[in-house]
Amino acid sequence: MESGSKQKEEAFLIVKELVDTFLGTSGDGYALNVPADMRIGNVDDDGWCEWKPIGSPVTSEDIQAIEDGLGFKLPLLLSEYLTYKCLLMTDFSVRLPQTPCDNPLFEFMEYVNLYNEKFKSLDLFPFAYDENDAGPVCLDVRGFHTNESAVVVYDYKYADDPEYRGDLAWPNLKQLFLNIISELKQYQ
Numbered sequence: 001m002e003s004g005s006k007q008k009e010e011a012f013l014i015v016k017e018l019v020d021t022f023l024g025t026s027g028d029g030y031a032l033n034v035p036a037d038m039r040i041g042n043v044d045d046d047g048w049c050e051w052k053p054i055g056s057p058v059t060s061e062d063i064q065a066i067e068d069g070l071g072f073k074l075p076l077l078l079s080e081y082l083t084y085k086c087l088l089m090t091d092f093s094v095r096l097p098q099t100p101c102d103n104p105l106f107e108f109m110e111y112v113n114l115y116n117e118k119f120k121s122l123d124l125f126p127f128a129y130d131e132n133d134a135g136p137v138c139l140d141v142r143g144f145h146t147n148e149s150a151v152v153v154y155d156y157k158y159a160d161d162p163e164y165r166g167d168l169a170w171p172n173l174k175q176l177f178l179n180i181i182s183e184l185k186q187y188q
Contacts, residue, residue: 011076014177015084018184022092023053025187031088035102038086053085058104066105066112070125072141075149077173078127082108092180094128094137111136122165124154135159138166139173148172 023029030048040050063079086101097107111126119126119138126136134155143149151173152166170176 007076008080011080012084014077014174014181015080018081018177018181019053019085019087021181021184022087022090025184026089029089033100034088035086035100037101038088051088053087054101056083056086056099056104057101058083058099062105066109070112070115075139075173077177078139091131093131093183094176094180095131096128119154122154124152124166125149126154130155137169137176140165143172151176 029051031051032047032049034043034049034051038051038054040052043049060079060083063074063083067073081096082099082105086099086104088098088100090096090098097111099105099107108127111128114126114136115124119136123141124138125141126138128137129135130137130153134153134157136154138152138154139149140152141149149172150168151170153169154164154166158164170179
C-alpha cells in the first residue's frame with residue numbers, strides 16, 4: 001500500500017496533467033457566465049467571454065465538510081480536481097463539474113444532492129455526467145476504502161430494473177483521468 005503522501009502526490013500530478021493538457025489543447029476558451037476574476041476581455045453581446053483558469057479557493061476543510069456530510073472520504077483524485085484550479089467548459093469523455101471561482105463547488109454539490117436523493121441506496125456516488133447524456137457517471141462507494149472504486153455510467157433507461165447498478169466504464173477514477181488525458185493529447 002502506498003503511503004498517504006505518495007498517493008496524494010500522484011493524484012495531484014495526474015490532475016495537473018489533465019488540466020494542463022486540457023488548457024493546452026483547448027486554445028481560446030470561451031464560456032457563458034464567466035466570473036469576473038476568470039475573464040479575459042469583455043463579455044460579448046451573447047454573454048460569451050474568453051476565460052482563464054485561476055487557483056481554486058476550495059480548501060481541504062471544504063472537502064472535509066463534504067466528506068463529513070457524506071460519511072466517507074472522497075477519492076484523492078476527485079479531491080485534487082476540486083481543489084486545484086477553477087475551470088469552465090469541462091466536457092471531456094465525461095462532463096466533470098465546472099468549478100467557477102465565484103461558486104466552485106456548486107455543480108459538485110448538485111451531485112452530492114443527487115447521491116443523497118437517488119443513488120445512496122445503490123452505493124453509487126455521481127460526480128460527472130455521460131457525454132452522450134445517458135446519465136450520471138458514478139463511483140462505486142463500496143470500493144472507497146481501497147481508493148479503487150469502479151466507475152460506472154448509470155443509464156436512466158434502465159432505472160426501473162431493481163438489479164441495475166450502472167454499466168462499468170472504467171476500472172477506477174485514475175483510469176478515467178488517464179483516458180481523458182490520452183484523448184486530449186490526440187488534439188495536440
